[in-house]
Amino acid sequence: MHAVLAPAGALVPDGLVALDPEEAHHLRVRRAKAGEVVRVLDGAGKLADGRLVQGPEGFAVAVGAVREIPPPPRFTLIVGAGDRERFGWLAEKAAELGVTELVPLQSAWTRSVASRVRESHLAALQRRARQAIKQSRAAWEPRVHPPEGVSAAAARGGDSERWLADARAEPPGAIPAADALTVVVGPEGGLTEAERAVFVAAGFLPVRLAPGLLRFETAALAAAAVVASQRPRRDYE
Numbered sequence: 001m002h003a004v005l006a007p008a009g010a011l012v013p014d015g016l017v018a019l020d021p022e023e024a025h026h027l028r029v030r031r032a033k034a035g036e037v038v039r040v041l042d043g044a045g046k047l048a049d050g051r052l053v054q055g056p057e058g059f060a061v062a063v064g065a066v067r068e069i070p071p072p073p074r075f076t077l078i079v080g081a082g083d084r085e086r087f088g089w090l091a092e093k094a095a096e097l098g099v100t101e102l103v104p105l106q107s108a109w110t111r112s113v114a115s116r117v118r119e120s121h122l123a124a125l126q127r128r129a130r131q132a133i134k135q136s137r138a139a140w141e142p143r144v145h146p147p148e149g150v151s152a153a154a155a156r157g158g159d160s161e162r163w164l165a166d167a168r169a170e171p172p173g174a175i176p177a178a179d180a181l182t183v184v185v186g187p188e189g190g191l192t193e194a195e196r197a198v199f200v201a202a203g204f205l206p207v208r209l210a211p212g213l214l215r216f217e218t219a220a221l222a223a224a225a226v227v228a229s230q231r232p233r234r235d236y237e
Contacts, residue, residue: 001049002032003039003134004061011046016053017061024058032059043130043141045069069139074160074180075227076101078153079220080187081110081117084125090217091125095132095142097224098231102129103156104147109189119146137234150195154202157182162204164196165219169206177232183223188216 004027006017017040019027032038034054040061041047050063077094081087081104094102102125104117117125125144133141160180163172175181184199191199200206209222 001037001039002027002030003041003137005130005134006040006042006046006061008042008044011040011042011048011063011066013064013066015063015066017050017063018055018057019059019061021058027052027059034059039137041133041137041139043133043139045071045139047139067139071140072098072100072138073178073231074100075224076103076157076160076180076182077220077224078103078105078148078156078182078184080105080107080185080191080216081147082113082187082216083115084117084121085115086215086217087117088121088125088128090220091129091142091144092132093217093221094224095129095138096136097221097228098136098138099142099224100140101145102142103145103153105153105184105187106147106149107187107195108192109187113187117147122146150191150198153184154198154204158203162202163207163223164199164204165209165223166196166206167208167210167213169208172205172207172209172226175227175230177230181227183220183227185216185220185223 004023010017034052036052046066048063048066050061053060053062077099110116130141160182161175163183165185
């Protein structure tokens with residue numbers, strides 16, 4: 001079954017959802033035909049199954065019942081805002097693994113990177129994360145935030161378990177399936193000792209995610225995979 005994205009607010013019971021040109025193009029590439037059953041997601045907790053309808057301006061979907069899925073446990077991933085292409089790839093994979101908040105981290109090492117993530121890249125990053133939920137069939141897309149400095153990032157997650165990726169530390173323990181979690185992963189080159197101290201002072205627990213050093217996007221995915229393995233299986237796929 002193909003999965004397609006609905007515009008925000010478009011999923012209503014017994015409604016007809018017009019698909020945007022990008023979604024219609026994807027269906028044509030996959031040789032979808034009118035009458036096929038598809039899963040429709042809006043990225044904000046609503047989903048439905050429906051049938052493709054060929055209209056004069058492209059594909060639409062006739063849906064019946066609409067399900068509303070509660071938000072998943074909060075999982076905030078704060079990652080060094082290095083190369084934007086690699087960060088874009090990370091946004092896709094983080095969405096598939098159930099990250100709910102993705103925050104680019106500005107640090108001493110990222111400020112000198114010409115290709116670093118900037119606020120002007122947010123729309124493209126959000127679009128990549130949104131497209132990725134079609135693969136995982138998640139009802140909620142992650143929110144990609146503007147880049148934040150160390151102090152602002154360290155203030156996040158005060159009501160959650162908090163980890164700081166550190167190759168020198170011990171592996172993380174188990175977390176309850178419904179608990180919120182905030183994880184910080186430094187940039188290529190790591191955090192400075194002063195930056196690391198800010199996170200530790202704020203209550204972040206240093207944890208090791210692999211036997212050795214990882215690239216920033218690999219470390220972020222390692223953290224996401226550890227958490228995803230402990231979340232409950234979706235019962236609506």
